[in-house]
Amino acid sequence: MELGLDVTERDGRAVLSVRGEVDVYTAPRLRERLVELVAQGKHQIVVDLEGVDFLDSTGLGVLVGGLKRLRSHDGDLTLVCTQPRILKVFEITGLTKVFAIFDSVDAAVAS
């Protein structure tokens, strides 16, 4: 199962675009990529979930861990997501109150 992870720079922020399915098999790759970015000094990260077809609690856990890691560096992790089926996972778990979720990368970068 492929997980696409592409990083671009926008206004001093790293934009990590995720494609495919995030589950117990693929989530470790997402975690590794986030850890790498933080180690490179990227402390403002936008994770774009628009290309994600599926996300379960393993993926949520990686994002929570990423947010915790970034906040310990006075940074932040924001999300881009408009897909109802992915947003629903955040809503059920209450994590919509933990993450800032935007409807476009432009909006996330401007925040």
Added chain:
Amino acid sequence: MQSVALEIPARAEFVALARLVVSSVALSRRELADDRIDDLKLAVSEACTNAIEAHGAIDAHERVTVRCEESDDRLDILIEDRGAGFDPTTLPEHPPVTDPDRLNFERGLGIPLIRSLVDEVDFATSDTGTSVRLTIYCGPSE
């Protein structure tokens, strides 16, 4: 009643296969909307992840069984493992999402998600394994 059974190795790369099989069965049911199929896929993914983690790395050759049982008014998915059992009623509670300590909890979201996503869930656990039954009420097969 008719049933479809899938046996997968207790390894992470096979959870996607379990989702695929269950969603294929669910797609054939009348009166089951796409968002309900998404709910079921997610619940199955969570239950299979728990089953695989119950076996742990040393038991990766063990098998997890995923069985779809179709009745006229319901679809039941049974996920069975042979790992050490657990008590779903004694899971630690997370701090409220507004509490900064909430970020210390990367795990433990799976069972609450399962409970929210399906109409009924039943955990039967013992020293020899755990069986999770997920039920969605829906119309019969096409």
